[in-house]
């Protein structure tokens with residue numbers, strides 16, 4: 203569904219990522235690790251075509267993005283839910299309005315019952331009318347996950363979703379992501395947290411990718 207073949211990414215003429223080949227098959231669960239600045243966020247941005255490769259081939263759901271127009275790419279991106287590292291909420295809108303935003307942006311009607319159900323699922327039913335600055339770090343991440351799931355995407359990409367959370371809250375977020383994977387969604391989580399990876403591997407057949415020296419590698423089974 204997301205496929206990279208010999209993909210490279212450069213910023214300002216300098217290559218950050220090289221020769222990356224990967225197929226994210228439906229229902230798979232991947233972690234993405236690597237040192238700070240290795241290119242994890244950049245890799246995720248390639249996966250949802252926020253950035254286009256400077257070389258190589260990127261296909262989303264069977265279509266090579268090079269042959270697609272902006273609207274076609276935007277259409278395919280609706281099948282990918284993203285949990286951004288910094289959540290990216292509109293602070294003047296309520297949590298419920300932020301979560302509903304992706305659907306509203308496509309001109310579709312929001313089913314209020316489904317929205318409440320989604321907020322309950324992430325444990326934020328009582329905070330539906332709160333503003334994002336009033337949420338704790340864990341609540342923000344769960345709201346960001348709800349927003350990513352709002353469009354019923356096939357793929358969820360989460361960039362350091364537990365970065366600032368305590369262990370208990372990290373586990374809570376992880377269990378939501380595992381639940382989504384068990385429902386058939388493809389999940390990719392960028393993280394530095396090896397304990398999180400080890401914990402997840404007890405429950406799901408997760409593969410661990412690592413970015414090292416500009417290349418994407420499959421990490422060993424010791425993780």
Ligand SMILES: Nc1ncnc2c1ncn2[C@@H]1O[C@H](COP(=O)(O)OP(=O)(O)OP(=O)(O)O)[C@@H](O)[C@H]1O
Nearest residue numbers: 213214218236237238239240241242243244245362
């Ligand atoms: N738009 C951009 N223009 C130029 N350089 C960029 C841009 N975006 C990222 N970079 C650089 O690319 C490198 C990789 O950044 P990226 O955010 O992908 O790494 P990361 O592995 O996610 O890091 P972290 O773990 O710290 O979040 C960094 O050196 C960053 O400064």
